[in-house]
Amino acid sequence: MFDLILETTIQIFGVILLAPLVAGIYENIKAKTEFRKGPNIFQPYFDLAKYLRKERTYTQNSTLVYRWAPMIAMGIMLTISFVIPVIIPFPTLFAPMVDFLGGAMLFTLSSVILIMGAFDSKNHFSIMGASRSASFSALSEPTLILVFFSVAIETSSENPYTTASLVGSNPVLFLSLTHILSSAAFFMLFLFETAKLPVESSGLSEMGMIDEGRTYDYGGRNLFFLKYASHIKQFLLGSVLLNLFIFPWFMQSGLFGSILDIPIMLGKWIVLILIIVFIEQILAKVKLFKIADFLAMSFVFAILSLILFKLGGFAI
Secondary structure (H helix, E strand, O other), rough: HHHHHHHHHHHHHHHHHHHHHHHHHHHHHHHHHHOOOOOOOOOOHHHHHHHHOOOOOOOOOHHHHHHHHHHHHHHHHHHHHHOOOOOOOOOOOOOEEEEEEHHHHHHHHHHHHHHHHHHHOOHHHHHHHHHHHHHHHHHHHHHHHHHHHHHHHHHHHOOOOHHHHHHHHHHHHHHHHHHHHHHHHHHHHOOOOOOOOOOOOOOOOOOHHHEEEEEEEEHHHHHHHHHHHHHHHHHHHHHHHHHHHOOOOOOOOHHHHHHHHHHHHHHHHHHHHHHHHHHHHHOOOOOOOHHHHHHHHHHHHHHHHHHHHOOOOOOO
């Protein structure tokens, strides 16, 4: 029991420490591919410290919804890190409390809270970003649920830790078209949820405001919670993509193994970052009204993965 508590603690602190670092490595590598020096890989830590030192800012007509939304979103992301396979490959202390569907619902809840906070700010730019986010979420959230459902039925388990173990140890399952299509659907969803090209480019351009638009009106410590929650969300989704879908190997068990899993997970993330940066360099940003098509394609992949499973999986 004591070892389980320590291993769960290692995962939580691993998520808290690695999430900004992964964001910093991504920005640095992306800058290098654009022939720029780029920011220091530890720049996200410096930015978070700067936001934390500043006072909270509130709009004149805002309510508690706007004021508490950043902290609630941060709390939800930390809650998710307790229950899904992010760093350690075996169930944490609280893993039995949530299955795939519960994890998907928590991600959705965080998005809904941020949309409500943006609308409560009464800021036109924030409301515009929140409206776009709500519209696109009508496709992204069902896709997330379908992808998790697809993986659950192909492994006959709703426990993400059991699923990760089965996928990593069964080559036939890993190479089945059901798994390949669900992996493609989740990867496309990951690009959308983390505001990566070709879906969204970073910045505050009005025509591209989706994720950034929801947080446009926040500042100070509220921005600290929002940025940290964004880093953790990216780390959680990317780690699920790696550990359940495209790279479910090399994770170690035991107390000492859970410590080794931190650099192993960082190595996996560097591979994923290189893939993302390559895609961003060869693809241009799609127009705003085409994002729905992008998400519809991921939804189709998720549906096809279920149909193919029903027809027998069609392993390669």
